[in-house]
Amino acid sequence: MNGTSRTAVIEVSGLHWASSKAVTEAVLSRRPGVLAVDANPVSQTATVRYDPARNSVAELAGWCGSRVPLRRAVRPRSPV
Numbered sequence: 001m002n003g004t005s006r007t008a009v010i011e012v013s014g015l016h017w018a019s020s021k022a023v024t025e026a027v028l029s030r031r032p033g034v035l036a037v038d039a040n041p042v043s044q045t046a047t048v049r050y051d052p053a054r055n056s057v058a059e060l061a062g063w064c065g066s067r068v069p070l071r072r073a074v075r076p077r078s079p080v
Contacts (some may be wrong), residue, residue: 005035005049008057012039012046031055031063 012024024039024046033054039046048060 004052006052006057007047007049008060010046010048010057010061012044014044016041028060028063031060034060 014020021039021041025037028034028037028039028046028048031050033051034048035051036049037046050057050060
């Protein structure tokens with residue numbers, strides 16, 4: 001990783017149960033460059049921190065069945 005990360009909030013439809021939250025987080029966490037995932041069944045979103053050198057928002061959204069991210073951080077965030 002080049003020392004930068006970005007955060008995206010991606011729409012995740014059909015996320016209704018705690019088990020769905022766990023599955024969504026597990027699937028996204030296995031993608032290359034994903035550093036952290038927090039799925040939210042109430043807002044039907046997943047907040048994903050990722051390495052932009054290894055993955056893109058569009059690719060992550062595709063894994064969630066979403067075409068467009070809801071919000072994307074404009075500035076890179078340092079890794080935790």
